[in-house]
Amino acid sequence: MTTGAGHDAAEPGRRQPWAVAAASHEHRPGMAALFAASPLVRRYGGEGPALVTALEAGLAAGDVVLLCPKGDRVLGLAWLILTRALGHVAYLRLLLVAEDQQGSGIGSAVLAAAEGAAARSGAHALVVLATTDNSGARRFYERAGYRHVGDLPGWARPHLDEALYEKRLYRPPADGMDE
Numbered sequence: 001m002t003t004g005a006g007h008d009a010a011e012p013g014r015r016q017p018w019a020v021a022a023a024s025h026e027h028r029p030g031m032a033a034l035f036a037a038s039p040l041v042r043r044y045g046g047e048g049p050a051l052v053t054a055l056e057a058g059l060a061a062g063d064v065v066l067l068c069p070k071g072d073r074v075l076g077l078a079w080l081i082l083t084r085a086l087g088h089v090a091y092l093r094l095l096l097v098a099e100d101q102q103g104s105g106i107g108s109a110v111l112a113a114a115e116g117a118a119a120r121s122g123a124h125a126l127v128v129l130a131t132t133d134n135s136g137a138r139r140f141y142e143r144a145g146y147r148h149v150g151d152l153p154g155w156a157r158p159h160l161d162e163a164l165y166e167k168r169l170y171r172p173p174a175d176g177m178d179e
Contacts (some may be wrong), residue, residue, distance in 0.1 A: 009075040023065035023077065028052055030074035031067070038096055043131075044157060054064070055079060063093075064121075066113045068106045076106035078114040082121045089166075090118035092128040112143055119154040119169040126169060129155065141165045 013067070023031065035041045035051045055065060058079065067077035076097035082090050092114055099108045118126045130137040132151055146165035155162040 012076060015158065018059045018068050018075075018104075020066050020068055020109050020113040023055075023067050026054075027067060027069060027118050030064060030069065030072055031077065034074045034077065034098055036091045037099065039099075040096060043133050043160070056177070058093075064114070064117045066110055067148065068110055075101045075104075078110040080117055080126075082118065082123060088123050088170075089120065089125045090114075090123035091128055092126055096106065103164055107140060108144065116169070118127065125169050126168055127164060127166045129164055132161040138163060138165075 032052045035046065041051060055063075058081065059065060062082060064080040064082060065077060066080070068075045077094070078092060079094040080090055082091065082094050092111075095107060095111060095114070097104075097110075115126055128141060129152070130141060132138075138148070142165075144167070147166045148151070149166050150162055150164050152162040152164055
């Protein structure tokens, strides 16, 4: 279990450690509720139950899903795809925080946990997409040390342009080849 520090949205200014854990089947209802309430998921045309099914298929394929649970709720999650592609770069497919918890530090906690998982897997970098018009997400990643490397018009959906961000986790071998 990894922890990060954040602020409790109900009590501004109070520091609270956010516990981040690996997703399990028991978190399915909380993940479905988080997805169903998310404007981001709706913007991409996703539905809660279908996305949970896709997430479970990803887990079966070796993806990593880390979340911040509180009781029956899932307050935030990071879905990480580990790959040896591009010299062993991990892809953060989704980082989602409940609307009423945004700004509480949960996003930073699950992102830090995802970066740690990617680094432990041997990934030398983590990449993420944010829609070009999502200035809040773009600032979030930039403050976390991500570098904007380019835009991808219509990449995930024809009507949405994506900004590609990258963060080096460590320097790859000089020959560029994985061991």
